[in-house]
Amino acid sequence: MNYVTHLECAFTGEIVEKGIPHTLSPAGKPLLVKYDLKRMKKEITREDIENSTEPGFWRYLPLLPVSNPDNKVSLGEVITPLITLKSSIDHLHVNHGNVIFKDESRLPTGSFKARGLGMAVSMAKEFGFQHLAIPTNGNAGSALAAYAARAGLKSTVLCPDNTPVINTSETLAQGADTFLVNGLIGDCGSIINEGKEQIGWFAVSTLKEPYRIEGKKTMGLELAEQLGWNLPDVIFYPTGGGTGLIGMWKAFHELLELGWIDCKLPRMIAVQSTGCAPIVKAWDEGNRHAEFWHNAETLASGIRVSSAIGDFLILDAVKESGGFAISVTDEHITKICEHVGQTDGLLLSPEGAATFAAYEISLEKGLIDKNDKVILFNTATGLKYPLPEVTKNLVKEDDFDISKFN
Numbered sequence: 295m296n297y298v299t300h301l302e303c304a305f306t307g308e309i310v311e312k313g314i315p316h317t318l319s320p321a322g323k324p325l326l327v328k329y330d331l332k333r334m335k336k337e338i339t340r341e342d343i344e345n346s347t348e349p350g351f352w353r354y355l356p357l358l359p360v361s362n363p364d365n366k367v368s369l370g371e372v373i374t375p376l377i378t379l380k381s382s383i384d385h386l387h388v389n390h391g392n393v394i395f396k397d398e399s400r401l402p403t404g405s406f407k408a409r410g411l412g413m414a415v416s417m418a419k420e421f422g423f424q425h426l427a428i429p430t431n432g433n434a435g436s437a438l439a440a441y442a443a444r445a446g447l448k449s450t451v452l453c454p455d456n457t458p459v460i461n462t463s464e465t466l467a468q469g470a471d472t473f474l475v476n477g478l479i480g481d482c483g484s485i486i487n488e489g490k491e492q493i494g495w496f497a498v499s500t501l502k503e504p505y506r507i508e509g510k511k512t513m514g515l516e517l518a519e520q521l522g523w524n525l526p527d528v529i530f531y532p533t534g535g536g537t538g539l540i541g542m543w544k545a546f547h548e549l550l551e552l553g554w555i556d557c558k559l560p561r562m563i564a565v566q567s568t569g570c571a572p573i574v575k576a577w578d579e580g581n582r583h584a585e586f587w588h589n590a591e592t593l594a595s596g597i598r599v600s601s602a603i604g605d606f607l608i609l610d611a612v613k614e615s616g617g618f619a620i621s622v623t624d625e626h627i628t629k630i631c632e633h634v635g636q637t638d639g640l641l642l643s644p645e646g647a648a649t650f651a652a653y654e655i656s657l658e659k660g661l662i663d664k665n666d667k668v669i670l671f672n673t674a675t676g677l678k679y680p681l682p683e684v685t686k687n688l689v690k691e692d693d694f695d696i697s698k699f700n
Contacts (some may be wrong), residue, residue: 295337295356296359297329297330297331297334297357298312298327298328298329298354298359299307299312299328300312300344301316301325301326301327301328301504302325303320303321303323303324303325303326303464304319304323304325304326304604304606304607305319305323305324305606306319306321306323307363308320308321310325313374314421315423315502316504317497317502318502319338321673323603324502324604324607325504326504326507327359327504327505327508329357329548329671331469331552332444334357334550334552335551335553337577338356338552340519340523340554342356344519345613346592349368349370349371349372350368350370350372350373351509351512351515351516352366352368352371353373353547354515354516357511357515357545358459358508358509358512359413359415359417359461359504359505359508360417365416365419365420365476366416366442367412367415367416367419367445368412368444369402369403369408369412369441369444371401371402371409371615372400373413373520374397374398374399374400374516375396375397376396376517376520377394378393378394378700379394379395379565379634379653380393380637381637381639382634382637382638382640382650384478384551386664387664389665390405392664392667392668393670394526394667394668394669395640395642395669395672396513396517396669396670396672397640397644397672398513398671398672398673399641399646399672399673399674399676400644402437403433403436403437403440403468403648404433404677405437405449405596405643405672405673405675406673406674407431407434407436407673407674408437408441409510409512409513410434410505410506410507410510410541411428411434411438411441411498411506411535412437412441412509413505413506413508413509414426414498414503414506414509415438415441415444415447415498416445416505417505418447418496418498419445419447423447424447424448424494425448425449425494425496426438426447426450426495426496426497426498427450427451427452427486427489427493427495427496427497427498428449428450428451428452428453428497428498429479429483429485429486429499430461430465430482431454431461431595431596431598431599432457432458432595432596432678433461433596433673433674435451435457435461435465435617436464436465436468437622438451438465438470438498439451439464439466439468439469439470439472440468440628441652442469442470442611443469448471448495449469449470449471449495450470450471450472450473450486451470451471451472451473452475452482452483452485452486453465453472453473453475454477454478454479454482454598455470455474455476456486456595457595458678458679460677460679461678462474462627464678468555478598478600479598479599479600480600483499483502486499488658493540497558499601500534500535500536500537500603500604501535501537501603501604501607506537507540507541508541509541510537510540510541510542511542511544511545511548512541513538513541513545513671514544514545514546515549516637517614518545518549520564523554524555524557525546525555525557525558525559525560525668526560526666526668526669527558527560527561527603527662527666528563528617528666529560529561529562529563529668529669529671530563530565530653530656530663530668530669530671531562531563531564531565531671532565532566532594532596532597532645532646532648532649532671533564533565533573533597533608534596534597534598534599534602535602535603535604536564536604536605536607536608538671539562539608539612540607540608541561543562543615545612546560559615560615561615561617561618561662562579563612563617563618563619563620563652564618564619564620565597565619565620565621565648565649565651565652566597566619566621566622567592567594567597567598567621567622567623567624567648568592568621568622568623568624569590569592569598570587570591570592570597570599571587571619571621572584572585572586572587572599573608573609574619574620574621576619577612577619578619580647581609582605582609582610583605583609584601584602584605586600587601589598590648592624592627592644593624593627593644593679594627594643594644594648595679596644596645596673596674597645597648604674608650616656618656618661620652620655620656620661622648622651622655623651626651626654626655627644627648627651628647629651630647630648630650630651630654631647631676632682634650635676642672642676643650643673643674643676643678644670644679645672645673646670646671646673646674646676649670649671649672650670653668686698
């Protein structure tokens with residue numbers, strides 16, 4: 295059963311009709327899907343969700359926009375695990391149970407992008423689209439390619455030419471017509487916009503269609519269920535376009551209205567790199583909108599977003615939650631990738647490592663308390679990024695030399 299009532303401009307509140315394709319609102323701002331939560335509250339319970347046999351995020355179908363279950367496109371999604379940090383936080387003198395990674399790398403295509411693109415492709419199938427296009431810094435492109443292939447749709451992916459090769463190769467291998475662009479993700483988006491009329495593809499850019507956020511919000515729904523319909527004190531989230539942070543904040547409010555949670559909402563912390571930190575700059579200056587960030591550069595390619603169309607939604611969620619925005623250096627990110635991998639066995643993405651780095655800094659500055667229950671998001675597998683090379687060699691003909699193993 296579908297509970298969607300309408301879509302609403304996130305900036306003006308203007309209502310638009312459900313059941314037909316949309317991009318941005320008439321005001322040029324993101325659209326948010328609205329549900330009849332009063333009716334849902336009478337007809338659906340938490341136990342219905344808990345007893346669902348649907349894979350992964352599809353267990354939350356009543357809170358999702360797909361009206362015909364036959365249009366669900368699935369690649370065997372899972373509930374991503376909550377992994378308590380141990381040795382890697384000993385130097386911080388906090389309890390092991392207080393700092394937990396939600397590891398989104400376990401999803402199809404190895405990243406959280408499976409949530410948003412799985413939903414967007416499902417809705418594209420519902421609307422009868424045949425060709426989808428996306429600008430991406432990497433993980434969104436591979437997720438679109440995979441889900442579009444599964445749905446029998448054509449996909450075109452445009453990436454900045456400094457996108458990690460593993461991402462572009464993965465995208466190509468899963469059937470997308472893949473291009474490298476001598477610019478940033480915004481330049482890729484401009485080319486896609488130019489091609490809409492001539493080629494007829496439908497663009498599934500971040501927040502420029504209303505359904506990726508519905509997929510991303512399942513991170514919040516899933517987290518609440520995993521914590522026994524409770525929430526942590528603080529969430530650190532790597533923030534580029536911001537769909538995940540915005541989606542979780544939307545999810546928490548929907549859960550409150552349904553009466554499925556009855557707790558204080560977490561402080562939302564937007565984490566960026568010092569090489570691309572438009573949201574942090576806007577936060578520090580007290581602005582609701584972020585300026586374009588020129589010459590963006592960071593090894594955390596997933597948060598290398600110079601301008602987010604949902605900037606005001608990110609900043610509003612951070613402010614309403616009592617959170618803040620913080621940036622970390624690439625050097626700190628690299629250090630954390632090595633540290634957590636070697637001490638707790640988690641191969642973090644740079645974006646995931648950025649949340650740990652931000653947690654360290656926030657603790658040191660007194661922005662959070664060491665007793666806070668904290669969730670960090672690892673949004674992709676570290677296998678999608680450059681890894682250290684093995685430099686030690688052994689010669690099979692040589693005598694065993696114990697000194698080489700010290």
